[in-house]
Amino acid sequence: MARSLLGNPVNRVDGPVKVTGQARYAADNNPPDLCHGYLLTSTIANGMVLSMDLGAAEQSGGVIAIYTPDNRLPLHGEPPFLPNVLGERRRPLSDHEVRYHGQIIGVVVADTFEQARDAAALIRVAYRELPPNSSFEENLDRGEQPPFVGLPLGVPVDIGVASIDDALAASQVTQATTYRHPPRHHNAMEPHSAVAVWKGDELTIYSGTQGPAAHAEELAVALAVDKTKVHVVSPHVGGGFGGKAFTWAPTLLAAAAARSLGRPVKIVTTREQLYTVTGHRSAVVQTMTLGAREDGTLNAIKHHSFTEALVEDPGVRTTLSFYATPNLQLRLLCPPGMNLPTPTILRAPGDETGSFALECAMDELAIRLQMDPIDLRLKNYLRTSLQTGLPYSSKHLDECYRVGAARFGWSRRRAAPRSVSDGDWLVGMGMASAVLAAGRAATTVRVLFRADGTAAVATATADLGTGMWTILAMMGAESLGIPVDRIRPSIGDSRLPVGPGSAPYGAIGSAATATVMPAVRDAADNAIAALIQHGVTHRRSPLRGLSVEQVRYRDGKLSGGGTTIGFGELLTTTRTREHGATTTNEVKESTEYVFGSYAAHFCEVRVNRFTGEALLSRMTTVVDAGTILNEKTARNQITGGVIFGIGPALFEGGHVEASTGRIDNANLADYLIPVNTDVPDIDVVFLDHPDPNVSPVGARGLGELGTIGSAAAVVNAVCNATGKRIRDLPITPDKLFE
Amino acid sequence: MRAFTFDTPATVADAVAQAGDGSAYLAGGTTLVDLMKLDAMTPTRVLDINRLPMRGIRLEGARLSVGALERMSDVADHPMVRARYPVVAEALLRSASPQVRNMASIGGNLLQRTRCGYFRDPDTPCNKRAPGTGCPARDGHNRAHAILGTSNDCVATHPSDLAVALVALDASVLLRNRTGERIVRLDDIYRLPENTPHLENQLHPGELLTEVSIPALDWARRSTYVKVRDRQSYEFALTSAAVALDVRGGMIRNARVAAGGVGTKPWRLPAVERALTGRPMRLDTFESAVAHAADGARPLAHNRFKPALLRRTIVRALTGLED
Numbered sequence A: 001m002a003r004s005l006l007g008n009p010v011n012r013v014d015g016p017v018k019v020t021g022q023a024r025y026a027a028d029n030n031p032p033d034l035c036h037g038y039l040l041t042s043t044i045a046n047g048m049v050l051s052m053d054l055g056a057a058e059q060s061g062g063v064i065a066i067y068t069p070d071n072r073l074p075l076h077g078e079p080p081f082l083p084n085v086l087g088e089r090r091r092p093l094s095d096h097e098v099r100y101h102g103q104i105i106g107v108v109v110a111d112t113f114e115q116a117r118d119a120a121a122l123i124r125v126a127y128r129e130l131p132p133n134s135s136f137e138e139n140l141d142r143g144e145q146p147p148f149v150g151l152p153l154g155v156p157v158d159i160g161v162a163s164i165d166d167a168l169a170a171s172q173v174t175q176a177t178t179y180r181h182p183p184r185h186h187n188a189m190e191p192h193s194a195v196a197v198w199k200g201d202e203l204t205i206y207s208g209t210q211g212p213a214a215h216a217e218e219l220a221v222a223l224a225v226d227k228t229k230v231h232v233v234s235p236h237v238g239g240g241f242g243g244k245a246f247t248w249a250p251t252l253l254a255a256a257a258a259r260s261l262g263r264p265v266k267i268v269t270t271r272e273q274l275y276t277v278t279g280h281r282s283a284v285v286q287t288m289t290l291g292a293r294e295d296g297t298l299n300a301i302k303h304h305s306f307t308e309a310l311v312e313d314p315g316v317r318t319t320l321s322f323y324a325t326p327n328l329q330l331r332l333l334c335p336p337g338m339n340l341p342t343p344t345i346l347r348a349p350g351d352e353t354g355s356f357a358l359e360c361a362m363d364e365l366a367i368r369l370q371m372d373p374i375d376l377r378l379k380n381y382l383r384t385s386l387q388t389g390l391p392y393s394s395k396h397l398d399e400c401y402r403v404g405a406a407r408f409g410w411s412r413r414r415a416a417p418r419s420v421s422d423g424d425w426l427v428g429m430g431m432a433s434a435v436l437a438a439g440r441a442a443t444t445v446r447v448l449f450r451a452d453g454t455a456a457v458a459t460a461t462a463d464l465g466t467g468m469w470t471i472l473a474m475m476g477a478e479s480l481g482i483p484v485d486r487i488r489p490s491i492g493d494s495r496l497p498v499g500p501g502s503a504p505y506g507a508i509g510s511a512a513t514a515t516v517m518p519a520v521r522d523a524a525d526n527a528i529a530a531l532i533q534h535g536v537t538h539r540r541s542p543l544r545g546l547s548v549e550q551v552r553y554r555d556g557k558l559s560g561g562g563t564t565i566g567f568g569e570l571l572t573t574t575r576t577r578e579h580g581a582t583t584t585n586e587v588k589e590s591t592e593y594v595f596g597s598y599a600a601h602f603c604e605v606r607v608n609r610f611t612g613e614a615l616l617s618r619m620t621t622v623v624d625a626g627t628i629l630n631e632k633t634a635r636n637q638i639t640g641g642v643i644f645g646i647g648p649a650l651f652e653g654g655h656v657e658a659s660t661g662r663i664d665n666a667n668l669a670d671y672l673i674p675v676n677t678d679v680p681d682i683d684v685v686f687l688d689h690p691d692p693n694v695s696p697v698g699a700r701g702l703g704e705l706g707t708i709g710s711a712a713a714v715v716n717a718v719c720n721a722t723g724k725r726i727r728d729l730p731i732t733p734d735k736l737f738e
Numbered sequence B: 001m002r003a004f005t006f007d008t009p010a011t012v013a014d015a016v017a018q019a020g021d022g023s024a025y026l027a028g029g030t031t032l033v034d035l036m037k038l039d040a041m042t043p044t045r046v047l048d049i050n051r052l053p054m055r056g057i058r059l060e061g062a063r064l065s066v067g068a069l070e071r072m073s074d075v076a077d078h079p080m081v082r083a084r085y086p087v088v089a090e091a092l093l094r095s096a097s098p099q100v101r102n103m104a105s106i107g108g109n110l111l112q113r114t115r116c117g118y119f120r121d122p123d124t125p126c127n128k129r130a131p132g133t134g135c136p137a138r139d140g141h142n143r144a145h146a147i148l149g150t151s152n153d154c155v156a157t158h159p160s161d162l163a164v165a166l167v168a169l170d171a172s173v174l175l176r177n178r179t180g181e182r183i184v185r186l187d188d189i190y191r192l193p194e195n196t197p198h199l200e201n202q203l204h205p206g207e208l209l210t211e212v213s214i215p216a217l218d219w220a221r222r223s224t225y226v227k228v229r230d231r232q233s234y235e236f237a238l239t240s241a242a243v244a245l246d247v248r249g250g251m252i253r254n255a256r257v258a259a260g261g262v263g264t265k266p267w268r269l270p271a272v273e274r275a276l277t278g279r280p281m282r283l284d285t286f287e288s289a290v291a292h293a294a295d296g297a298r299p300l301a302h303n304r305f306k307p308a309l310l311r312r313t314i315v316r317a318l319t320g321l322e323d
């Protein structure tokens, strides 16, 4: 066959439609007779809606309907399992209670978005207001062990001796440090939007989602219809980051309002509303206590973490998979009943926060022991799972350190802070590691040969900007031996084939590529077998009568008995539009290995000696994630991930007003994310060692790897530059200038 | 956004004749339209002034005159501005983003409204937006707020970087109203909040800012603008300093210093200017001159760092003017 595409940089197949504005995102759909819903949100954080004066709004131009807790849209049941734990459980408008500032308390539907928005502003709401419990800091001593929810989240972990404190006390060196993250918001470019169209009892909904099939299921539960009646269309997603993994109220309300009005309804969440109605990452306080020998060997780790509510688990996942230690204790505590918006998962859930604490603590320990931070990490290199004792498959993190150190010039780092400067700028270097538990899930893929000479490859996953369209096309081309431009990938639609288990959730956990790729290969093999079967049995086929064994498929052609025929020609001859197979790829939990993906980050920072601004001058990230399928999309994921980690290090954080529960910076001018000038050159290197144990393709997940540990690399570099150890993110100039 | 009437006057006379209470001029719209969408400004009449002949950057005698409709990016790029008043060009280039600067006018920049988050959110009280309702910023989130010129009724920062540079240069503005024209020093245009924070400047209702006039100042060629902020673009100042020095033979003969991000209006610092004058051009001069830069400051819970940061910002700016 032609030169393999895999491992080479391939341009995005969806690039042209995106740069020319032809890609249709959810809100770009404008079916006939469309009307627009606008969400009305609460201006208190705790209490009751007593009454709503709708008079002026009802008289306002173009208004069609106003839904409130007194005029509810019927929404039923509770979300199914995962979203019940990780999304918002309560149905919007279901009662008069207000639990957080910015909670949905009404929907105004009008002919235009502007009319709906302006009418919503005319609604006067009378509340019975109670003092809000919205201060994270004031709740720190109210933490409780969260109840078991059927997932490993929040479940205590104890490894080694009975008392971790004894183990720490027995260590030659102990170090206890506390690290803080403010709340973090996804801030995907595309806001949550939905356009709902009912035909009889069937719903078609255009709504950006990471998992179209799960989205359909969640909608079906809420609308009390069979899930086959719900068709989710979401070919392009303008960023998800976990915020579009589950179904949030705006989508439910669009569907319910459209049903009630008998007209299509579009709801586009405003930027400000996104901060409260579509989930966020909880603020986190973590205490990391390390016990070690003077030579750096870890003896005990005690990692306690405190979050607003049980969702992500920055205690467990990360620390379990970084370093060898005979003794380990992990705890997660949450306070009950805070008046804050619902937290959910966010890119690198748990791992981003956990790696920040652990990788900063390791840097602090290295400084204390006067060791090179890389040597300390190598000293505690983890080769077998702390929990199961199984070996890590194809782990090359040590090579990441080595290659990264050489490329970055780590040997030029001076251990003593403030020893390097460039004019008025203090220069520092820092590093950190990243470990991502590399999962792979079951999925189902359909491969169909078509009479027009193309092949359709379809599965109900999503492209969040992650490159899934391209990877699917490439893998289809590779498996069928035909050029990429003859592959017709399909994703982002709930009617496409869906796998079992968590597969409906599509693109989560950085596992989409690792999951879908081997499945495409298997599905292609089955489709080829089906094609051959068709060729030897169809009465019009020139191959008819041959045995299956006599026919070979190669590069889009079947040959046997002296005849060679392209599949398009064959199907044309047999008057068959398309033929192929749908294949479910089961994944057995490995009993021999544990899987991770790895990276080492290196960062150079400059800090102004007068005024304390920290500017990143360069970063190097070396990645070990098995086979790299498309260098271009992989590099894009890592670069984007590193920037996603720089964000909380230097800029990001929601400001919740303790006295009102209001988020003070719920917009993109005041909630700071890095802009181009803040982002340094990021040198990304892939080791590209195929992992034969994960799948025949050898690829592990990498989407979240860039984000894990990168904030710690920044913090460690700042400490090397200035001697100041910042444990409370973000690092703003006021923390550094004095 | 509330309903409003919209007109596009063709002459300055026409514009001021149509303007009055409840009207707003629309220049680049980068402040006005934002605030109208948020319902923080609700003019009943909007007058688009972009057709008015208020453009041009030219020398008038020794002064540099800049039409109120000149865009921030064009002024920042202008060779005369860059050569004679680097502090102006730098203040502009460190403002907003290229997209905003391409759209935003000089007049609109000087008259832009505060970035106080409560002012922008009509669901919260705010004396500036709704007189008498209170000032939640005093006990709320006030990292970006002012420490100088504040009152119990308002602690909002004046957001313009350009205004800081122009106040340092003693610039004036030309105002047109129905009865005629007047020239006012920019420094005098801005009011302190006192107990009337809703009155931000001395413009009469309907008055139009037509031109900015910068006096000749030979030694302003040695000037700079330093802005400290939480990110490197698209962000307002935590503190900023506009400085110009007349240095001869290693001695400072004259100085201009103004600060941003700290005051309820652009904050000229005459005491620092005096302390620099007649002293050698050296770090210890700078450090002792700024000792009293933040005298009278009333820091708030989240901006206690500002007095010290302000002093350091000025020192950094001054060291930047060393040969």
Ligand SMILES: Cc1cc2nc3c(=O)[nH]c(=O)nc-3n(C[C@H](O)[C@H](O)[C@H](O)COP(=O)(O)OP(=O)(O)OC[C@H]3O[C@@H](n4cnc5c(N)ncnc54)[C@H](O)[C@@H]3O)c2cc1C
Binding pocket: A669, B024, B025, B026, B027, B028, B029, B030, B031, B032, B033, B049, B068, B072, B094, B095, B096, B097, B100, B103, B104, B105, B106, B107, B108, B109, B110, B111, B112, B113, B159, B160, B161, B162, B207, B208, B209, B210, B234, B235, B236, B237
């Ligand atoms: C994201 C963002 C970041 C920003 N960052 C910065 C920054 O870092 N530094 C900075 O200095 N600015 C910053 N700005 C503010 C920006 O500079 C101002 O919005 C802009 O200069 C206003 O000019 P305009 O022509 O768009 O004014 P408009 O929005 O049209 O008008 C602003 C106000 O002035 C009035 N007005 C306008 N022209 C006249 C006139 N000729 N006579 C009388 N009244 C008039 C209007 O009625 C209105 O009240 C930022 C803005 C944004 C959106």
Ligand code: SF4
Binding pocket: B114, B116, B117, B118, B119, B125, B126, B127, B128, B129, B134, B135, B136, B137, B138, B153, B154, B155, B156, B197
């Ligand atoms: S500081 Fe001024 S603008 Fe801000 S809330 Fe107070 S009164 Fe309003």
